[in-house]
Amino acid sequence: MGLDRNSRVIGIDVGGTFGRGIRGALVDGTGSRVAGKEAVTPRTSQEDLIEALITMASRLADVAQRDGAPASALGLAVPGLVDEARGVVYRSPNLKLQDVELGRILQDRLRLPVFLVHDATAGALAEYATGVGRNVSDMLLVVMGLGVGSAVISGGRVLRGAHGAAGEIGHISLDPAGMICGCGGRGCVETFASETAIARRYTMAAKQAILAEEVIARATTGDAAAARVWNDALGALATVIATAVALVDCELVVLSGTMGIASGALAPLGALLAKRINLVHLPRVEVGELGGDAALVGAAAVAFERIGAGHPTLEWRGRGSSPRNSDLV
Ligand SMILES: [Zn+2]
Numbered sequence: 001m002g003l004d005r006n007s008r009v010i011g012i013d014v015g016g017t018f019g020r021g022i023r024g025a026l027v028d029g030t031g032s033r034v035a036g037k038e039a040v041t042p043r044t045s046q047e048d049l050i051e052a053l054i055t056m057a058s059r060l061a062d063v064a065q066r067d068g069a070p071a072s073a074l075g076l077a078v079p080g081l082v083d084e085a086r087g088v089v090y091r092s093p094n095l096k097l098q099d100v101e102l103g104r105i106l107q108d109r110l111r112l113p114v115f116l117v118h119d120a121t122a123g124a125l126a127e128y129a130t131g132v133g134r135n136v137s138d139m140l141l142v143v144m145g146l147g148v149g150s151a152v153i154s155g156g157r158v159l160r161g162a163h164g165a166a167g168e169i170g171h172i173s174l175d176p177a178g179m180i181c182g183c184g185g186r187g188c189v190e191t192f193a194s195e196t197a198i199a200r201r202y203t204m205a206a207k208q209a210i211l212a213e214e215v216i217a218r219a220t221t222g223d224a225a226a227a228r229v230w231n232d233a234l235g236a237l238a239t240v241i242a243t244a245v246a247l248v249d250c251e252l253v254v255l256s257g258t259m260g261i262a263s264g265a266l267a268p269l270g271a272l273l274a275k276r277i278n279l280v281h282l283p284r285v286e287v288g289e290l291g292g293d294a295a296l297v298g299a300a301a302v303a304f305e306r307i308g309a310g311h312p313t314l315e316w317r318g319r320g321s322s323p324r325n326s327d328l329v
Contacts, residue, residue, distance in 0.1 A: 004029045008064045010074045011300030015041040016094040017079040017147040018257045024056045027300035031316040035063045073113040075303030077122040077295035093182030094147045115306045122298030124151035129313035131289035138250040145257030148190045169240045192236035201229045238272035256288040
């Protein structure tokens with residue numbers, strides 16, 4: 001099976017970092033979405049979340065079947081600590097998932113090969129292959145949404161680390177005595193800069209409960225409490241992004257996730273980074289081109305690669321099989 005227009009895999013982003021819901025799509029061999037579905041991410045129990053994933057995957061598989069091009073695999077983007085080789089989610093603080101063999105469970109129910117991938121990694125692969133990163137070989141993708149995550153592509157390869165956890169900048173602690181984080185730590189970047197944290201900090205300061213997007217809107221219209229909360233979020237992000245840039249020397253920082261795309265963070269973050277990055281080269285900062293689809297498109301790319309259909313991230317870039325990038329996914 002090659003990477004042609006008639007090949008189909010299902011890509012699903014479980015949600016929890018990039019955005020609020022489960023997003024799924026049927027993706028063809030050229031990287032195009034041929035059908036898409038969205039659902040609310042259940043936060044009641046692990047079982048409810050698994051059932052929601054099975055429902056979405058089954059509906060997309062039915063669409064593929066009706067089109068006469070059955071889906072060959074499911075790629076699933078999951079936040080948190082994920083063992084991609086074994087299909088196990090160890091911890092996903094923003095979802096109720098812990099030590100669950102999600103790959104095997106879904107595979108048994110769906111009768112399809114299922115491949116797990118860390119969500120920020122999936123998003124980075126997609127932007128690298130077909131989005132704003134298609135002309136670079138070194139990039140940092142930062143997800144700003146319900147959580148804060150990141151992934152690094154260095155010399156055309158995903159940087160994974162010893163345990164696949166490279167890039168978890170959301171859980172770098174900036175204040176060991178700060179607010180408790182979903183990971184059990186204190187003062188993590190997520191406790192400043194996630195949607196939940198921005199809303200919570202504003203409620204504490206202004207005694208009024210509003211959504212993060214409203215806090216950000218008010219920050220530029222004279223609401224001092226909102227401005228302080230949003231500036232603290234941007235400051236926390238700038239600190240860890242500048243640190244990451246010093247470590248990996250990337251030429252591009254991609255903002256992704258609901259807030260990364262829509263909050264207007266690009267200009268203020270760019271200005272903060274320009275002040276903080278002096279010795280190493282200042283990277284370009286851009287918003288991802290794939291919007292909320294980045295993680296599911298990347299998950300589909302991983303599924304294509306794992307079933308031996310070729311290297312989508314290379315072919316979608318139109319580069320052919322450069323040896324430098326041959327073990328990207
Ligand atoms: Zn944390």
